[in-house]
Amino acid sequence: MNLPIELKQIIAFTKRDFFSWTTYRTAVITQIINVFIGVFSWGVSATYVQKPVQEMYNSDYISFLVVGVAISNLILPLAQGIERQLNPWTLETVLMTGIKTPVFVIGNIMWTYIFSVITFVPYLFIGIYFFHAKLNVNISCTIVAFIISAAILVGLSMISTGLRVVTKATDPVTWALNVLENLLSGVSFPVIYLNTIFFPGFSTISWFLPQTWVYHLCRLAMLTNPSLLNWSTAQEFLKGSIFAIVLLPLGYRVLRWGINRSKREGTLGWY
Amino acid sequence: MTYAIETINLVKRYPTKARRGVRPTPGAHPGRRVDSFWGLFDVLLRRRGAFIEALRGVNLQIKEGEVFGLLGPNGAGKTTLIKILCTLVIHDEGQAYVHGYDVKKQPTEVLKNLQAILPESRGFDWRLTGRQNLNFYALLYGVRDREAKERIDYLLDFTGLKERADDGYQRYSTGMQRKLLLCRALLRNTSTLLFDEPTAGLDPTASAEFRGLLREKLARGEGKTVFISTHNLKEAEDICDRVAILNRGKILACDTPTNIQRLMFDQRILKISFISSGRDERREKILNSLKAITGVNNITLDIGQDGNFQTITIQGSEDMDISAILAVLVNSGLKIGVINTEEPTLENVFMHLTRQNT
Numbered sequence: 001m002n003l004p005i006e007l008k009q010i011i012a013f014t015k016r017d018f019f020s021w022t023t024y025r026t027a028v029i030t031q032i033i034n035v036f037i038g039v040f041s042w043g044v045s046a047t048y049v050q051k052p053v054q055e056m057y058n059s060d061y062i063s064f065l066v067v068g069v070a071i072s073n074l075i076l077p078l079a080q081g082i083e084r085q086l087n088p089w090t091l092e093t094v095l096m097t098g099i100k101t102p103v104f105v106i107g108n109i110m111w112t113y114i115f116s117v118i119t120f121v122p123y124l125f126i127g128i129y130f131f132h133a134k135l136n137v138n139i140s141c142t143i144v145a146f147i148i149s150a151a152i153l154v155g156l157s158m159i160s161t162g163l164r165v166v167t168k169a170t171d172p173v174t175w176a177l178n179v180l181e182n183l184l185s186g187v188s189f190p191v192i193y194l195n196t197i198f199f200p201g202f203s204t205i206s207w208f209l210p211q212t213w214v215y216h217l218c219r220l221a222m223l224t225n226p227s228l229l230n231w232s233t234a235q236e237f238l239k240g241s242i243f244a245i246v247l248l249p250l251g252y253r254v255l256r257w258g259i260n261r262s263k264r265e266g267t268l269g270w271y
Numbered sequence: 272m273t274y275a276i277e278t279i280n281l282v283k284r285y286p287t288k289a290r291r292g293v294r295p296t297p298g299a300h301p302g303r304r305v306d307s308f309w310g311l312f313d314v315l316l317r318r319r320g321a322f323i324e325a326l327r328g329v330n331l332q333i334k335e336g337e338v339f340g341l342l343g344p345n346g347a348g349k350t351t352l353i354k355i356l357c358t359l360v361i362h363d364e365g366q367a368y369v370h371g372y373d374v375k376k377q378p379t380e381v382l383k384n385l386q387a388i389l390p391e392s393r394g395f396d397w398r399l400t401g402r403q404n405l406n407f408y409a410l411l412y413g414v415r416d417r418e419a420k421e422r423i424d425y426l427l428d429f430t431g432l433k434e435r436a437d438d439g440y441q442r443y444s445t446g447m448q449r450k451l452l453l454c455r456a457l458l459r460n461t462s463t464l465l466f467d468e469p470t471a472g473l474d475p476t477a478s479a480e481f482r483g484l485l486r487e488k489l490a491r492g493e494g495k496t497v498f499i500s501t502h503n504l505k506e507a508e509d510i511c512d513r514v515a516i517l518n519r520g521k522i523l524a525c526d527t528p529t530n531i532q533r534l535m536f537d538q539r540i541l542k543i544s545f546i547s548s549g550r551d552e553r554r555e556k557i558l559n560s561l562k563a564i565t566g567v568n569n570i571t572l573d574i575g576q577d578g579n580f581q582t583i584t585i586q587g588s589e590d591m592d593i594s595a596i597l598a599v600l601v602n603s604g605l606k607i608g609v610i611n612t613e614e615p616t617l618e619n620v621f622m623h624l625t626r627q628n629t
Contacts, residue, residue, distance in 0.1 A: 092359055093394025097411040098382035263361040266285050266325070266351065 030175045041182035044197055045189055056190045057223040063134050064219065066127030068187050071218045073123055074116045075153050075211070091165070092269050101255055105158050113150070141221035141228055141237075148240045149214040155247025156210060162251070162258030165268070177209065185211040210247060213240040273371045275463050275496035276333040276356060282364035283326040283351050283520075325351040327520040328365065333498060333513075335462065338490045340511035341500040342617075344625055348520040349500035350389075353467045356498075357387035369463060386456035387465040388449075390472070397441040401432060401451050404440055405458065412459045419458075426454040429488065446477035453484070463496040464489065470506060478506070486510040504618045514617070516624055523624045528617050538568060538615055541585040541593060543600065546608040553603065554580075560599045566591030580605060 003011075022028060053064045094104060127133040160174035181187065184194065184206045191206040206212045217240045220226055226233040262268040325348045333339045343349050354360040355367055358378040366373065372380040395404045402423060409419035427433040430450040435443070443451065449469070456464055469485065470478040486509075489495045501507055507514050508528045515525040524531050561570055561583075569586040585596060593612075600607060 090394045092389065094411065095359065096357055096382060096387060097408065098379050099411055260361065263359060264363075266283070266354070266360045268359055 030172070030179075034175075034179060037179045037183060044183065044193075045187075047197070053190050055192060057219055059136075059223045060134065062127070062131050063223060064190070065188060066124065066131060066133040067135070067219050067222050068215060070120055070123035070127070071149075071215055072187055074113075074120050075149060075214055095259070095268070101158075101252060101259075105154065105161065105255065109154065109157065135222050136225040137222045138225045138227065141226050141233070142218070144228065144237060145217040145221040145240075148217055148237065148244050151244035151248055152210045152214055152240070155244065155249075155251035158251030158255040159247070162254035162256070165255075165258040165262050168267070177211065180209055181211045185209050186215050191216075207239075210243045213243050216240070274332045274368070275335045275337070275370060276331065276339075276498060277368045278329050278331045278352070278356075278365065279367075280365035281326050281329040281352070281355065281362055281367055282324070283348070283355065283360065283362045284322040284324050287321050287323045324520050326355075326362070329517070329520070329522055331515060331522065331525065333496060335496050336490065336494050338486055338497045338510055338512050339499070340507035340514040341498065341517055342502065342504060342507055342514055342621060343500070343517035344502060346519075347517045349517060350467055352517070353387060353389070353465050353498075353500055356381075357385060357389075357465060358382060359387075383459070384461050385463040385465065386459060386461045387467070388452045388456045388469065389467045390449075395440050395448075395451065395455075398439065400437045400439055401443065401447075401454075402427070402436040404451065405454055408455050409458050414458060422458060422460070423454070426457050429457075430454055430484065445472050446474070446481075449473060449477075449481065453481075462494075463498065466497070466499040468501055469499055470501070470503060482506060482510050504616075504621055508617045516621060518625045524620070531620055532615055532617060538586050538588055539591055540613040540615060540619075541587070541591070541596065542582060542609075542611040542613060543585075543607055544582045544609040545580050546606045557599060557603050557605075561585065561596060564592050564595045564599070567596070 053059050053061060057064060099107075124133075124135065128135065156174065156177065163173055184191065186206065191203045191212060194203040194206065195201060217237060220233065220236060228234055228237065259268070329348075329352060341349050341352065351360060355362050356369060356374060358374055358381055361375060366375075368374065369381045370384045372384065374381050396407070399407070405423045405426070406419065409423060414422060424433075427436045430453055432447060432450050432454065435447060440448070440451070449472075466485070470481050473481060485497055485499070490497050490510075499507070499511070511528060513525065513527050514531065516523045516531070558570060558572075561567055566587040566589075567585055568588065571584040571586075572580065573582040573584070575581045583600075585591070597607070597610075
């Protein structure tokens, strides 16, 4: 067929991008699944809108949502910071300086984390003054919740980086956690609502996701003014800490493994 | 004796989908053993199938203060060898040492003694100035504040970048970017420097300047060991004390450029141009007569569009009988214009060796 040259050129670009996309096999599969789970998550969220959250946090929906959105803004850069910094030029060069792996990870995350802490305040300000969110904050609990959350997310971030160094695209573990976060971690509705939507006991799955604990501990600290001396509160914080204690060293080992594997396969400089 | 760089039977294999890849022996992947829980994890996730041997038993000893050139065509394994030495690639078999430190077991010590300049590994932030980028790396290298400032000033001056040090990196020309890479590599003041294609992409003036910097200032002036990989043979001939020719993962020759020319190619080249040869119907007879002369190994003809001899290049051993050659040509009625004898260049040796081993 005699197509105009401009059209042929557009087809050439499209074909190039398609073939490039298909080379990232994991990403192709995960992107397709993302579409379905994404729609499902939004559907569940939409059915929940404006219901009270008395059972878990003794609060109203808008306060629950404002804290959730602020926390997701805080944790997203931690999970994404290192991924964005990761490219063949910087990775090889930085590794040649001989710096330690945890320093490499924390160093790459730190600015994005500081920036998101700064933007955390406007989120709360707008939530309180424009949408009348009612926060009931315990400062010491909030600090502890942030520390546990940061440790969990640095661990996840290292796992993600370690796997990405090998797969060169989306890694299946982090992808699964991120996709399930929207549906199961209670970003925009309390996890116990899953028992109503699906079947009783379904929300138990949520408590095996590290992100659920990030949201849960921060909401406990900012909505219910708890005391760490209270045994039931302390128990919740201890459960969250277990995730941090497991994920930090695990993340470190996975990152080391990923880098070593790439060095063996000679693909460290690939992307 | 501790060498600046030493490799012993170094082998590196990469997994490949290519058909010409070598199949591993059943049940064993080269160079992989399960020696820990993480090793098991690794073996379970490993890629099975064919592999390509990038390095096949490389042995090198490079002395301190030496300028050493690694020559080889594309895909010879030069970059792999450099990346192994700077701990970015892990080899499968053999050993590699930098100032006595094992690159596999003591990477931190290796990196304190060696810096590599890889053309693709820029690692500079395009929005920062040259000086800001160097400050960042000085911190990563653990250089103290005061020392870092002095060192950066010195290096910017040393490489001629001082005037443009506070310009954004994105405004730098290719030559300036290469010089900034050199500054970064020299920040730690290590005794050994590796350069992968140091002058690739530079114009002739910038290349000559960079070569002068490597040989005169770094090697002669500061006594550093300089290891360069290149396929620019003139560059290697000009600045290297010794060179190794690497092809398809094997070292084919390793010596001074002069000795390689003499030892590996003990031949003379005789080039004869003709003023007027006339259409020679007896070409085959002349060629056969020349080939029969003692010491003649190879004859290359340059024939014009009219079918006449223009030049004839004869390669032969040192005892080649030149008078007999001239006698054959003169008796054939050919009028000789110019006679040149040439020593084989490094390029001749390189071509000869790499073609032999293809």
